[in-house]
Amino acid sequence: MPLVVMCGFPCSGKSHRALELKEHLEQKGRNVYIVEDHVLGVDRNSVYTDSRKEKDLRGALRAEVERKLNKDDVVILDSLNYIKGYRYELFCLIKHAQTPHCLIHCLTSPDISSSWNQDRLQDDQYTQAVFDALVQRFEAPDSRNRWDSPLFTIQKDDVLPLDQISNAIFHRKAPPPNQSTQTQPLSSANFLHELDKVTQEVVTAILSAQKTSVPGDVIMVPGATEKVQLPRILNMSELRRLRQQFISYTKLHPNENISQLANMFVQYLNQSIR
């Protein structure tokens, strides 16, 4: 059954809203699981100052969501979910599980979130440095992205639109699977090498084509029948970051069909670049 992804600044009221939704759905006879940061039993201030630990936490949360998704229950992922690429991974997961999802963005200002944080028990507080860093890193959801849609943006005094959320998760079809989300068994020892090589070739081709192209152009890249649509010029560090995100995701969800890797990477780029 569906996945509800919470999203927002630290201490912006995500758990509060997640509980409100859980209670409402339980009254309607649904089973609801909340998956949240304490899954690893670690101190969040140490997690969010260490990219390795943070990555492990995201992986653990995603694995827990994957385990809990079934045809009967609702899963609410109550975490910051502030990285666009991570939300894309969750979207691939629900596509693969063939279940609908929605996103609830708690749009509370940094000042108010910070004051709520300071009013908390000491053990639950983010340090101000961690809080500020997370606010700065936050990649706001955009309902034009399929993985951020349907999007419910909730401000602190808003009434949670429970009926609209229920409609979005119970009365919508799951997104259709596509090549990049259909899993196939990994049998090629060559896979990681190919993944590295193919994505590097695509990046090199884009960088080279950009020397003579203008925003709005489409670019042919080696090994792909799909074309890269460039709404703007991308710099090397952005391309490198997108490539790394794609590699991380694909390593976790390997696809035996190596000949499709370039097309999958192009699809990923086209969905990520705005």
Ligand SMILES: Nc1ncnc2c1ncn2[C@@H]1O[C@H](COP(=O)(O)OP(=O)(O)OP(=O)(O)O)[C@@H](O)[C@H]1O
């Ligand atoms: N709508 C609200 N109005 C007033 N106070 C609120 C509201 N939502 C949350 N709070 C207060 O803010 C604090 C943090 O709320 P909550 O735990 O829901 O935030 P969170 O975004 O889940 O935090 P975290 O980032 O730690 O997971 C709580 O102490 C709560 O009392």
